[in-house]
Amino acid sequence: MSSLAIEGVGRVFPPAHRGGAATVALQPTDLAVAHNDFITILGPSGCGKSTLLRIVAGLDTPTSGRVLMDGQPVGGPGPDRGMVFQSYSLFPWMTVRENICFGLREKGMPKAEQAEISGYFLEKVGLRQFADHYPKTLSGGMKQRTALARALANDPKVLLLDEPFGALDNQTRALMQELLLGIWEADRKTVLFVTHDIDEAIFLANRVVVMTARPGRIKCDVAVDLPHPRTYTVKTTPEFAEYKARLTEEIRVETIRADSMAAE
Amino acid sequence: MADLFVPLKPVSPGRRIALGILGFVVVVAVWWAVTASGLVKPLFLAGPWATLQAGYALFFEFGFLNDVLVTVGRVLGGFLIASAVAVPLGIVMGAFKPVEALLEPLISFARYLPASAFIPLLILWAGVGETQKLSVIFIGAVFQICLMVAVIVGGVRMELIEAAYTLGAKSRGVVLRVMLPAAAPQIFETLRLVLGWAWTYVIVAELIGASAGIGFMIIDAQRFLDTGQMIFGIFVIGVIGLVSDFLFKQLNQRLFSWAAS
């Protein structure tokens, strides 16, 4: 059963000024996402990864094709597709707990139920002691954990993450990967995760999708058959190294292509 | 001495206060020097001491406190009415682009109409009573607030708005529970700025056709060539402005402690 279907989705941005050239950000792309898939999307900078994710979220409209959620075409953003952005998008006037409750409050959920759910996710991302802190007092990792909890609290059918750990240092990043994977292994969710980082892509995914240089399209789709539950030790296994060698080669070709195109 | 002139190097709080006081001391000293030496005649400029004496007389013989209260009341009244109209309108303009397209050219034009030039017309329409005084301040403040609030609200970070949408918020929720709180600190900052301008409008309004107020007192003192009273009046305006500014800043910090400084 496919919960999310991307059918011929392409995006052309009109020229910024008269007489300019239109930007093809994304070539028509097909991707069938099965229920509880964890798909990571890898690709060189500017190949349209964010564009694709934003279209799935309903924050941008494709110029061709369509996105189907359980057979229904997506018209705009909605709580069934939660999103975590790379840049910090917490509401600075709300505490961590209030941020996590935002979607629940918009839904009109009773306070007691909100408290229960936010308590559960605060625990899950390890921020119970920081529940009443404002975002400005949090570290980058804590901010992204809050953003993750805020998206999860809404219980979306699909979780969309656009380089959520891109701004974090390596150690924090590795911890965040384990945290996210732990949550996915426990609760299962359909996840689309955009990243630049090959290790991150393999470690998290059961499918890695590689995109070509701009204008992007899907180049290959690699199933990752590493056993669950995974811990950081999996990154040192020969199987992991094999995936990594293969994906590194795929990405290298595209990055060189992207680079030579930029030079023209 | 050298460490005073390192670009962007912060000053210690003690030194900051000392330097701030020094600025005033220098001005008063120059003032005293030019008047005490006879360089400028008392007819044109009273000395510091004469000004203080004039101020004492104003408060204890001429009921100046009443003038001060009348003026403060006018400023606050006009300013509050202008804010009550302009802030909601500015929010709607900032959030909804068609409304902005409809009103922005009109208000941008109206903003350049000098409030003081309306005074004769307003006297014709509303007489010389309080309505006319409040109207001058209202006209001077309302368009400015409206446009600045619209710009602030329109500039709320897109990520916050998009995050709200993906969490299930609808237009109403996005405007009321995301754009409004996100813009609130800057809106307050704008109001603080405009309140300062309202002070200049009220004095101009009181120079013409008033029977009480600080501006009226200054014009009245001119008839007797009492430069001490005039200077003291101007000085009081400055002090009240400084105090209200300080209170506004404090309120801002209290209300918006969550905002990154």
Ligand SMILES: Nc1ncnc2c1ncn2[C@@H]1O[C@H](COP(=O)(O)OP(=O)(O)OP(=O)(O)O)[C@@H](O)[C@H]1O
């Ligand atoms: N609003 C827009 N208007 C015009 N062009 C755009 C717009 N948004 C993106 N683009 C262009 O579309 C292309 C794809 O952008 P996108 O942000 O999807 O890339 P990306 O794969 O996410 O890159 P990165 O890895 O750097 O985040 C880029 O060339 C970009 O310049």
Ligand SMILES: [Mg+2]
């Ligand atoms: Mg991107």
